[in-house]
Amino acid sequence: MNNKPYSDIPGTTVFDGDMVRIGFHLNQFCMSLMQESNRAAFKQNERTYLDNWPMMEAQKKAVIARDFSQLIALGGNIYYLVKISSSDGLSVAAAVSTMTNLSVDEYIEMMCRGGRSPAGNRYVVSNSSEGKQ
Amino acid sequence: MAKITSGLGTSHIPLLGHIIDKGDSSDEKWAPIFDGYQFTKKWIREQKPDVVILVYNDHATAFDMKVVPTFAIGCGEEYRPADEGYGARPVPTVKGAPELAWHITESLIKQGFDMTIVNEMDVDHGLTVPLSMVFGEVEEWPCQVIPLAVNTVVYPSPTGDRCLALGKGIRAAAEQFSEDLNIQIWGTGGMSHQLLGERAGLINQEWDLAFLDDLKNDYEKLGVISQVEYIRESGTEGSEMVMWLIMRGALNQEVNEIHRHYHVPVSNTALGHLIYENVDKKGE
Numbered sequence: 001m002n003n004k005p006y007s008d009i010p011g012t013t014v015f016d017g018d019m020v021r022i023g024f025h026l027n028q029f030c031m032s033l034m035q036e037s038n039r040a041a042f043k044q045n046e047r048t049y050l051d052n053w054p055m056m057e058a059q060k061k062a063v064i065a066r067d068f069s070q071l072i073a074l075g076g077n078i079y080y081l082v083k084i085s086s087s088d089g090l091s092v093a094a095a096v097s098t099m100t101n102l103s104v105d106e107y108i109e110m111m112c113r114g115g116r117s118p119a120g121n122r123y124v125v126s127n128s129s130e131g132k133q
Numbered sequence: 134m135a136k137i138t139s140g141l142g143t144s145h146i147p148l149l150g151h152i153i154d155k156g157d158s159s160d161e162k163w164a165p166i167f168d169g170y171q172f173t174k175k176w177i178r179e180q181k182p183d184v185v186i187l188v189y190n191d192h193a194t195a196f197d198m199k200v201v202p203t204f205a206i207g208c209g210e211e212y213r214p215a216d217e218g219y220g221a222r223p224v225p226t227v228k229g230a231p232e233l234a235w236h237i238t239e240s241l242i243k244q245g246f247d248m249t250i251v252n253e254m255d256v257d258h259g260l261t262v263p264l265s266m267v268f269g270e271v272e273e274w275p276c277q278v279i280p281l282a283v284n285t286v287v288y289p290s291p292t293g294d295r296c297l298a299l300g301k302g303i304r305a306a307a308e309q310f311s312e313d314l315n316i317q318i319w320g321t322g323g324m325s326h327q328l329l330g331e332r333a334g335l336i337n338q339e340w341d342l343a344f345l346d347d348l349k350n351d352y353e354k355l356g357v358i359s360q361v362e363y364i365r366e367s368g369t370e371g372s373e374m375v376m377w378l379i380m381r382g383a384l385n386q387e388v389n390e391i392h393r394h395y396h397v398p399v400s401n402t403a404l405g406h407l408i409y410e411n412v413d414k415k416g417e
Binding site: 009014015016023028030033035036069072077078080082091097099111115118121 | 198199217288289327331332336340369398
């Protein structure tokens with residue numbers, strides 16, 4: 001595998017070719033939720049609906065669990081994944097916050113205070129002084 | 134002859150569309166966001182553009198994982214607002230400008246830009262939220278729109294330099310169009326935000342404000358910022374800012390910044406907005 005220039009950015013998954021390949025069917029499943037009839041079928045029986053897609057078992061389980069961190073790790077892209085949370089009636093912030101170590105309320109409060117600071121969040125190895133690469 | 138008279142940059146945050154569609158945009162609570170567009174609403178009524186070239190990114194709406202065009206230009210007659218998972222926004226259908234769009238497309242391809250041609254697609258919040266923020270709630274959009282969709286979803290996005298060059302190419306093309314048209318170009322998206330991972334919620338105000346400062350005169354400097362640097366400094370979705378560079382590239386070297394607005398947060402995102410008018414100079 002090529003050395004990725006973004007692999008040293010903490011808490012971040014870049015949606016590159018490798019992730020696109022892993023997540024193809026997962027993301028196409030999410031895409032199907034753009035149609036009301038599909039949303040209804042999914043809601044009626046999530047497992048049955050998911051079994052129509054050639055997805056990994058782990059991806060199906062993560063969809064049912066609404067485990068967004070796991071879904072990102074398994075190649076899901078956030079713009080596709082929010083189609084699941086939108087069909088649940090959840091805001092993007094609510095879905096996004098579940099990937100952090102904060103509750104929804106704490107996350108929203110952090111945003112209102114100006115968001116997460118880049119200080120200390122630029123490099124994985126951030127021994128106080130951030131690298132000058 | 135057709136002329137690009139001004140450029141506009143704005144975030145295209147979906148929450149803004151939800152607020153407007155619920156009829157809550159005059160709510161006190163959202164005033165710090167919407168007040169920054171009052172000037173713009175008045176300005177656009179005076180400017181009356183015939184066509185807006187609207188640079189945005191599609192968010193898994195018209196394009197899914199099957200096909201991901203880097204630069205796609207809409208040459209269609211019209212574009213419907215998309216159902217993004219919660220029903221389509223109740224906003225007017227977007228009227229295209231197919232004759233001008235085809236002219237620009239032909240010129241761009243001959244200039245060496247390998248554009249993807251789109252004749253039919255639905256448009257998502259990336260395109261309709263900027264229209265709503267600028268024109269407000271209207272029965273019909275008061276101008277034609279040429280959608281220009283840039284891939285910022287799958288890594289890598291086009292480089293900043295390439296986006297500046299594309300802007301310059303659009304300008305050269307537009308100015309060869311024989312009809313007298315008042316054209317604006319809008320760059321949308323950003324500013325700093327990250328919607329995934331433990332680092333979600335990242336905002337870098339210092340970075341954003343420096344970008345807004347440099348965009349006026351030192352935009353060539355912005356062209357060399359790599360996507361990795363955007364991601365590191367301003368979040369995974371902060372790299373949408375290359376779309377503002379297409380707008381900037383399409384304007385004269387000398388512009389007047391007549392309006393600026395910056396606000397944190399709008400849900401997960403830093404909102405940025407500005408307006409440039411071309412300074413008219415002989416030979417430009």
